[in-house]
Structure formats: structure tokens, C-alpha cells
Amino acid sequence: MDYFLQGPQWADFQRSLGRTVHEQSGPGWSFLAVEEANPAGKLLYAPYGPVAASLPAFDAALAALTELARSCGAVFVRIEPVDAGLAAPGAAGLLRGRGLQPAPVNQQPELSWIVDLDRDFKDVLADMKPVNRNLYRNIHKKGVTFRSSQDPAEISVLLEFLHMTAARNGFKPQSDEYLSQVARSLMPAGAATLFIAELDGAPIAAALAYDSADTRTYAHAALDDTHRKLSAGIPLLVTLMADAKDKGLKHVDLWGVAPEDQPDHKWAGFTAFKKSFGGRQVAYAGTWDLPVRKMRYAAYQLARRGAQAARKLLGTLRTELRARTSR
Template sequence: MEYFLQTKAWEDFQKSLGRHVHRQSGPGWSFLAIEEKNPAGKVLYAPYGPVAESVEAFDAALAALRGLARSCGAVFIRIEPVGLDPESGPGILRNRGLQPAPVNQQPELSWIVDLDRDFKEVLAEMKPVNRNLYRNIHKKGVTFRTTQDPDDIRVLLNFLHMTARRNGFKPQSDEYLTQVAQSLMPAGAATLFIADLHGGPVAAALAYDSADTRTYAHAAMDDTHRKLSAGIPLLVTLMADAREKGLKHVDLWGVAPADQPDHKWAGFTAFKKSFGGREIAYPGTWDLPVNRPRYAAYQMARSLRDGIKALIKRLTP
């Protein structure tokens, strides 16, 4: 799989935000790293990177990242290595001086639907209700279309606002998603899928494409038409379109661990798993201090802040 957050399209998007980015590669490894700011100072962050084919290749990538961090004055390096075994990976990372980041920036678990087969096989692995909706939703007047016009991102933004009000969550800002659309859609790296009912939109989903994988990034629907469940056939349409374009996988993004039924992502997880597929695990987000005194001060300040928050929560009626 080619991970979208390591692609040239994502690099160009980061540049459009005014960020400094670095790309390096060698035998069996590569990474896209982004300069970011946090309370510690400058951070060099490789989302779902470095990508390495072996432990030896990972060591070479880590050495390159360390040299790059020193040259640009980063306090620490934050990575999410791809290619290391999730079980042995933590030991490998600790032995090289890395430590788990305070939080995972990208999901540690994701859900993948493989498309390199007859689409009837993909449909057969879905729950019957998903297949039936995909095959029969047109009888209710619902149609589907795609667009790569950045102005159409307003359709998704409106639905995200509705969902945020209903569920009390904070979506990505309009400014951020608008910039995503302006950078990625004209380049063909992002597509907006829209479900229409009698000519008016009732659901939308934004997907990102790498060389072999489509990533299901953002989706929402019109509250007044929830009973239609248009988001289900819309996602199946997104998958069918990806297969027609020769992509091999659809990444439905983060899911909750199976042994945590009360996880905040439990509802999203059940929805994603209803389309068939398989789980993929990563070692998670790890930090490599470069300026150790400043990184230690950052960790101490964070622990103190978290302790105060926990105390206030316990004391609040």
C-alpha cells in the first residue's frame, strides 16, 4: 500500500499551508517529514513514515531523519513507522531511543477493504443491508455523482456542520478542508462523492487517492434524510469507482480495538466493519528526542498540565 500522507500530493498540500517539508529516500526506505511547531519548539513529523522494507532500512531512514532534525533545529522527531511488525516494533523502537508519543496522531488501527478481485466478491463480504441499499437505493430517487471542483466542498462542509451539532464533535475547520479541496482536487488526488435525492445533495464523502489506495477521509449526511441511509451506498459507490480506476485497496481509516466496546470510535468501527475487510495495525506514534533537555521539559510540562486537568475533573460535580 502507498500511504496517502507520504505522497507527493500531500507534500504539495503541506507546502500550500506554508509549511517546510522534506523528502528523502534510500535503498528500501523513504519518508516525507513536515516541520511543525508545538510547546517544545520545532518538531519534525513523518505521518505514517518512514516507510521501510526491513529493520536495516528503518535504521538508515532514522539516521537520515536524525541528521535532518539537527540541521533544521528540531527538538524531537515524531514518527509513525510503516513496515515494522506491530508486535516486535515497539521493542525495536525502544532499543533505538524512541518512546511512545503522548497520543497517537494517526490511527494505530485501520480497516482495509481489498479491491484486487471481482467486485461481486467485495459485495459478498458486506452485510446484506449494505448490498441491498447499494442495489436498490435508486428506487427511492437517489443518484450518485463525483466532482473535483473545489467549490463543491461546501456541500460536505454543510453536512459536517449538521453532524457536529448533532453529535457534539469538532470537525476540521472550513478553512482547512477548503484548502485541502483547492490543493488536492484539481490535481486529481481527491474526489468528492455526492448522493442526490431528486437533484439535491443528501450525503457527501471526500476520498484521497494514492497510487494503489483510496482513503475514506471525511463524510457526513443531511439530518433530514437520515432514514435513507444514503451514506452506505455512497461508500459502496466510492469503492466500486476505486476498483474501476485500478486501485487495489480502500482504507476506511481508524477503528477501535475489538476489546474496547466503549471506545469513542465504537460506532464508526461497527459501520466500517459492515463493509467487510480486514484490520491493519501499526506500531503507533513515537518520539525521538534530539534536544533531550528541552524534550524532558516538554514532557514534564505536559504531565503537569494533564494532572491538573484530571484533578479539576474529579473535583467538578
């Protein structure tokens, strides 16, 4: 699979935000790394990277990242291996042996759900739940139509629905300015497409997808709760897949899913939604840090753990205080 977050369009978008982006490559490896800042100082972050065809290529990429970090004054490098035999959880030993440490949190999902398109689309449909196939084939009878757009101005359709969903479910979506810049940077370049479901010509659902060389990534989606019973989000996603197939793409990445053994996970609901389209789970190694200025990084980790312990203690004290005052 070709990972959009390691592609040239994502580099252009990051630069449009005013960020410094580094791109390097060598025999069997490449990376896109963005300069970021955290309490430790400057870091280099390679989302779903570096890309490497083998362990020796991965080591070469890691060496290049380390040299780059030293030259630009970064305290550490943050990576998310997906290739070279380092994508599975069992690769932790190989990563630790190279001086890497698990990051405090995973930046990108550790588990994703992939639908493969390199087959007849009727076979893709056959893997879906019957209700998904039936909605895709018959929702037009209820006056619902679908269209795609690469006009950045139409991102307002998705933003409106995201505001509705956020108010209903109590989550914080990415800012309007961020997604508007995504649209301005990526949609005219053909790297992002907005799919819109309409009822009698009025939008009722929208989804934004990113395209790499062989993969479409399902990035953001929301719908108008007024028409929730139509379940337009389901045939909208199937339309997105069919369009990807028509464009010659080989995979649709439905993005993060919850672990199977965690039914109460906050992602459990949309994990069930994603799995209803057929497909397979992919496990990545997660997010890892490679300290470059080791003493500075160690001090950062110590301070972070101290702050975590203090927050935990404060939470315990507050719980005890509430318990006492309620008696």
C-alpha cells in the same frame, strides 16, 4: 499499501498551507516530514512514515531524519512506522531499542480497516452485510443517484453536511478553510474526489476520498439528517469503492476503528459501520518520538506530566466540591 500521507500530493498540500516539508529517500526508504511546533519547540513529523522495506532501511531513514532534525533545529522527530516489520504492536521493543519513546497521544489511528479490491467486485460485495449490498443495488428505485466531482467549489456540499453532523453529535470537525484548501490543492490534481448522493437532483450525502498509487482513503463523510432513513451513506461508500476498483486501485482504507475489546469507545458506532463492508483490521505501531535535543525533550516531558497531574488534581477537587455542595 501506499500511504497517502507520505505521498507527493500531501507534500504539495502541506506547502500550500505555508508549512515547511522535507522529502528524502535512499535505498529501500523514503520519508515526508513536516516541520511543526509544540511546547518543546520545533519538531519533524512523518505521518505514517518513514516508509522502509527492511529494518536496515528503517535505520537508515531514522538516521537521515535525525541528521535533518539537527540541521533545522528540531528538538525531536515524531514518526509512525507502518513497514519493515515495525507495524505491529509487538514492535515496541525494537523501537525502544532505537531510542524511541511512545508519544503522548497517537497522531494517526493505531488501528485501521482495509477493504481489498484486488479481486472481482462481486466478491467485494459478497463480503458486505446483505443490507449494504441491497441498498447499493436498489436505492436508485427511491430516486437516489450518485456522482463524483473534482470541482473544488463543490466542497461546500460536504461542509454543509459536516456542520449538520457536528451540531447533532456535538463534535468539532476540521475547519471550513482547511477542507477548502484540501479541495483547492488536491481535487484539481486528481488526488482527492468528492462523492455526492442526490435525491431528485438535490444533495443528501457526501464523502471525500484521497488517492495514492494503490489505495483510496475514506477521509470525511456526512449526510443530511432529513433523509437519514434512506441510509444513502451506505451505497455512497460502496460507489466510492466501485469507482476505486474501476481506477485500478487495490485497497480502500476506511481509516480509524476502535479496539474490539472496547465496546464503549467513542469510535464504536462508526467502527461497526465500517466493518459492515467486509475487510480486515490493520494494526500499526502508533506514534513515537525520537529525542534529538535530549535535555530539552526531557524538560518538555516533565512539564507535560506536571501539567497533566495538576489538571487531574483540579478535576478531583472540583468533583469533591460539587459533591459537598449537593448535599
